[in-house]
Amino acid sequence: xxxxMPRARALALALATLWSASCHRAPAEARPFRLGxxxxxxxxxxxxxxxxxxxxxxIGGQLETRMFNAGPSAMEAVLAGDVDATYVxxxxxxxxxxxxxxxxxxxxxxxxxxxxxxxVRDAATPRDLVRKxxxxxxxxxxxxxxxRTWLRANGLSDRGGxxxxxxxxxxxxxxxxxxxxxxxxxxxxxxxxxxxxxxxGGGRIxxxxxxxxxxGMVPATxxxxxxxAIEHRRTxxxxxxxxxxxxxRRWVAEPDRFAELAHAGYAxxxxxxxxxxxxxxxxxxxxxxxDPMRNALEETARRAQxxxxxxxxxxxxxxxxxxxxxxxxx
Amino acid sequence: xxxxxxxLVPRRKRRGRPKIDVRQVGHRFQxxxxxxxxxxxxxxxxxxxxxxxxxxxKTTLLYALAGLVEPSGGRISVDGVEVKxxxxxxLLVFQEPALFPWLTVRQNLLFPLRARGFSREEAExxxxxxIPLVHLEGFVDALPHQLSGGMRMRVQLGRAxxxxxxxxxxxxxxxxxxxxxxxxxxxxxxRIWLRDRKTVVFVTHDVHEALVLGDRVVVMAARPGRVxxxxxxxxxxxxxPDDEALVEMARRIRDELRRAExxxxxxxxxxxxxxxxxxxxxxxxxxxxxxxxxxxxxxxGVPL
Amino acid sequence: xxxxxxxxAFLSRLGPWPHWLFPDPLAVGRSFATxxxxxxxxxxxxxxxxxxxxxxxxxxxxxxxxxxxxARSAVVNASLRPLVLGLQALPSICWLxxxxxxxxxxEGAILFVVVMGSLLAIAIAAEDAVAxxxxxxxxxxxxxxxxxxxxxLGVLLPAALPxxxxxxxxxxxxAWRALMAGELLFVAGGLGQLLQAGRETLDAxxxxxxxxxxxxxxVAVDQGLFRMLELRVRRRWGLVEAPA
Numbered sequence: 034x035x036x037x038m039p040r041a042r043a044l045a046l047a048l049a050t051l052w053s054a055s056c057h058r059a060p061a062e063a064r065p066f067r068l069g070x071x072x073x074x075x076x077x078x079x080x081x082x083x084x085x086x087x088x089x090x091x092i093g094g095q096l097e098t099r100m101f102n103a104g105p106s107a108m109e110a111v112l113a114g115d116v117d118a119t120y121v122x123x124x125x126x127x128x129x130x131x132x133x134x135x136x137x138x139x140x141x142x143x144x145x146x147x148x149x150x151x152x153v154r155d156a157a158t159p160r161d162l163v164r165k166x167x168x169x170x171x172x173x174x175x176x177x178x179x180x181r182t183w184l185r186a187n188g189l190s191d192r193g194g195x196x197x198x199x200x201x202x203x204x205x206x207x208x209x210x211x212x213x214x215x216x217x218x219x220x221x222x223x224x225x226x227x228x229x230x231x232x233x234g235g236g237r238i239x240x241x242x243x244x245x246x247x248x249g250m251v252p253a254t255x256x257x258x259x260x261x262a263i264e265h266r267r268t269x270x271x272x273x274x275x276x277x278x279x280x281x282r283r284w285v286a287e288p289d290r291f292a293e294l295a296h297a298g299y300a301x302x303x304x305x306x307x308x309x310x311x312x313x314x315x316x317x318x319x320x321x322x323x324d325p326m327r328n329a330l331e332e333t334a335r336r337a338q339x340x341x342x343x344x345x346x347x348x349x350x351x352x353x354x355x356x357x358x359x360x361x362x363x
Numbered sequence: 364x365x366x367x368x369x370x371l372v373p374r375r376k377r378r379g380r381p382k383i384d385v386r387q388v389g390h391r392f393q394x395x396x397x398x399x400x401x402x403x404x405x406x407x408x409x410x411x412x413x414x415x416x417x418x419x420x421k422t423t424l425l426y427a428l429a430g431l432v433e434p435s436g437g438r439i440s441v442d443g444v445e446v447k448x449x450x451x452x453x454l455l456v457f458q459e460p461a462l463f464p465w466l467t468v469r470q471n472l473l474f475p476l477r478a479r480g481f482s483r484e485e486a487e488x489x490x491x492x493x494i495p496l497v498h499l500e501g502f503v504d505a506l507p508h509q510l511s512g513g514m515r516m517r518v519q520l521g522r523a524x525x526x527x528x529x530x531x532x533x534x535x536x537x538x539x540x541x542x543x544x545x546x547x548x549x550x551x552x553x554r555i556w557l558r559d560r561k562t563v564v565f566v567t568h569d570v571h572e573a574l575v576l577g578d579r580v581v582v583m584a585a586r587p588g589r590v591x592x593x594x595x596x597x598x599x600x601x602x603x604p605d606d607e608a609l610v611e612m613a614r615r616i617r618d619e620l621r622r623a624e625x626x627x628x629x630x631x632x633x634x635x636x637x638x639x640x641x642x643x644x645x646x647x648x649x650x651x652x653x654x655x656x657x658x659x660x661x662x663x664g665v666p667l
Numbered sequence: 668x669x670x671x672x673x674x675x676a677f678l679s680r681l682g683p684w685p686h687w688l689f690p691d692p693l694a695v696g697r698s699f700a701t702x703x704x705x706x707x708x709x710x711x712x713x714x715x716x717x718x719x720x721x722x723x724x725x726x727x728x729x730x731x732x733x734x735x736x737x738a739r740s741a742v743v744n745a746s747l748r749p750l751v752l753g754l755q756a757l758p759s760i761c762w763l764x765x766x767x768x769x770x771x772x773x774e775g776a777i778l779f780v781v782v783m784g785s786l787l788a789i790a791i792a793a794e795d796a797v798a799x800x801x802x803x804x805x806x807x808x809x810x811x812x813x814x815x816x817x818x819x820l821g822v823l824l825p826a827a828l829p830x831x832x833x834x835x836x837x838x839x840x841x842a843w844r845a846l847m848a849g850e851l852l853f854v855a856g857g858l859g860q861l862l863q864a865g866r867e868t869l870d871a872x873x874x875x876x877x878x879x880x881x882x883x884x885x886v887a888v889d890q891g892l893f894r895m896l897e898l899r900v901r902r903r904w905g906l907v908e909a910p911a
Binding site for chain 3 (some may be wrong): 393429431449451453454455459461462463464474478479506507508509511522526528
């Protein structure tokens with residue numbers, strides 16, 4: 034096929050313009066440190082630490098925060114250099130790590146294990162979901178990967194059809210609305226949405242993800258830092274990590290008080306105050322941790338690769354434990 | 364051959380109810396008086412040519428007969444019934460072929476028949492009968508754009524005849540054809556008319572054409588559009604266009620028109636337009652005006 | 668084709684983005700082959716085209732009569748034409764919020780966006796085409812006694828068909844764009860969704876492969892189906908010389 038010259042020239046010009054435009058980025062160090070998280074109680078350390086100033090105090094005032102609905106958008110931001118660190122689920126983190134060929138980010142600590150459930154309206158077995166619609170928070174996020182893997186393990190397709198389930202990624206608020214209307218037969222969600230679907234949507238927990246992992250270690254939330262930040266802002270990253278470790282210690286020491294604080298942060302951001310019973314229920318399925326859950330990350334990578342979400346590759350280098358070790362040594 | 368005086372005479376009133384009765388019809392487009400006090404009677408089976416320069420209102424009158432234009436004054440009736448719109452007994456044939464370009468010749472003939480409620484068999488039968496009459500054998504499956512101008516006109520004629528209307532209204536149907544094709548069309552139309560004896564009102568600005576075709580030539584003038592003369596043509600058919608008597612009659616009518624126009628003091632541009640048209644027309648290339656024939660006016664009956 | 672491909676390969680190597688964000692043609696080709704062979708691409712194309720049949724079909728079914736009505740009725744023209752012209756200026760994405768509010772996250776919402784994205788262009792083209800029909804044909808139909816439905820379907824529509832078809836072709840490309848926007852509304856299969864899947868798994872080569880597929884399908888229908896139809900109609904109508 035012969036391409037007329039003007040078109041080729043226009044293409045080259047457009048590309049050249051893009052190229053030159055993207056060359057003018059402000060130096061990273063001039064900007065405040067940027068931390069991402071989701072308004073879910075599975076991000077309890079973030080909610081509490083941002084609200085009570087733990088992070089700001091540790092980093093030295095120069096802190097900016099950004100909220101995401103789910104992991105893939107948070108990972109886009111990390112890879113694009115728009116956030117330096119973020120709390121995120123294991124799925125998006127390993128996908129981003131593999132996609133960037135190990136050059137984009139590292140996992141520096143774990144945060145929460147568990148807190149991920151499949152809530153259904155009336156299904157008793159996986160088969161009852163066939164030809165129905167089941168929600169997940171975002172295509173390729175941790176719960177999405179869990180749901181699809183679970184369906185396949187039960188011999189069902191995750192792409193709809195006669196022998197499959199239609200997996201429908203939706204924002205958590207949409208999941209709640211559609212579940213209540215009966216438009217979703219179920220949803221695999223992080224807390225507190227699991228507890229809320231039960232309490233407000235009349236749902237029932239069919240799968241508590243802790244039952245599917247060895248030792249009940251579900252890599253629900255981990256702390257991810259961009260490689261650039263590790264290289265250029267190591268002091269601030271260490272300060273962030275120290276704050277994270279301290280918050281996790283507080284959670285372990287005073288679980289009810291911490292749950293209450295996390296809930297306050299959640300309620301403030303979503304405009305929805307939850308009954309104490311729902312908060313208790315949500316936290317009952319979660320455990321705080323700083324363990325990066327290396328084995329669980331590797332399992333997550335295998336699952337994401339099996340689903341075609343992640344390219345082939347090795348995640349043995351995904352965890353950068355050196356920072357955590359540094360803090361432990363002090 | 365003589366001067367043709369007895370061959371071209373003012374129309375004598377006939378008895379009986381006319382097929383078409385145009386009474387005191389006037390029409391205005393804003394300021395312009397397109398028709399002024401026009402009175403014409405057409406009897407069944409007559410072939411009447413409306414002849415005149417552009418702007419004389421002949422086409423307006425024809426469209427009023429077709430029911431596509433409502434005159435602002437007077438009354439037009441067919442068989443005693445006032446014309447209020449198009450009707451199945453009157454059919455208009457246009458200067459353009461006006462064929463449906465996506466339909467074959469056969470389909471162009473069938474479509475209006477089916478629209479008028481004829482059964483498929485009946486419509487097919489009529490179309491089959493008409494094809495040879497308008498010399499379209501071998502072209503029934505051709506599309507209009509594949510035909511010559513003359514053939515397209517024959518299809519339109521065939522389409523009109525297939526519907527078998529009592530009155531054919533023809534709006535300069537052959538004006539866009541070359542001289543030879545037009546001459547063939549004249550012969551064809553004459554033959555068909557002699558066979559069916561339909562009532563025909565035929566609009567033309569070509570004096571020669573009017574004399575070749577018509578039983579009567581209604582000569583019209585412009586500004587305001589009006590009837591100058593209503594003449595009967597007493598020449599046997601088929602008529603030879605080169606017949607000396609016919610050529611002589613044409614000359615007289617042309618003189619008449621010229622005088623009418625000069626008397627009406629037409630705008631100079633209209634005059635030029637008329638001259639150009641005449642010079643471009645083979646049939647009208649005539650000898651310079653001869654004063655001797657100024658005295659022949661009374662022969663034409665109606666005073667100016 | 669070689670020039671742009673080489674430029675592309677060159678830029679992916681030397682450009683400002685790492686190659687996994689700006690993959691070279693080979694990587695995109697591999698992605699294309701992958702989604703083609705694992706059935707995701709064919710399924711997405713089938714889903715999207717299925718929606719086009721419904722949404723675009725609906726646009727034609729409403730748009731063409733609407734255009735005819737605007738051309739033939741002064742009342743309809745006066746009351747609807749300004750609205751149609753005004754709304755036509757809206758990019759189809761602007762209908763997304765209303766689509767969600769009115770239809771929820773359903774097929775209906777996607778179809779609504781497709782219909783609103785193409786309906787008005789089709790109606791305006793149909794109006795132009797009908798208004799441009801040779802008045803002699805209309806007069807002929809009148810004197811031949813062709814009226815009512817037979818007039819509209821047998822004379823007006825075929826006479827306007829070349830223009831209507833041009834509008835239909837334009838409407839198709841609008842509908843196709845609107846569909847791609849609509850399929851981003853929520854996950855319900857289709858090419859737009861596959862594009863989003865590529866984005867959410869940070870798979871730039873999948874994103875580009877799907878973009879290629881969107882272009883290929885769009886151009887195939889435009890150049891294949893519509894060009895052929897247009898050519899046939901123009902030949903039959905005598906608007907171009909048929910080859911001897």
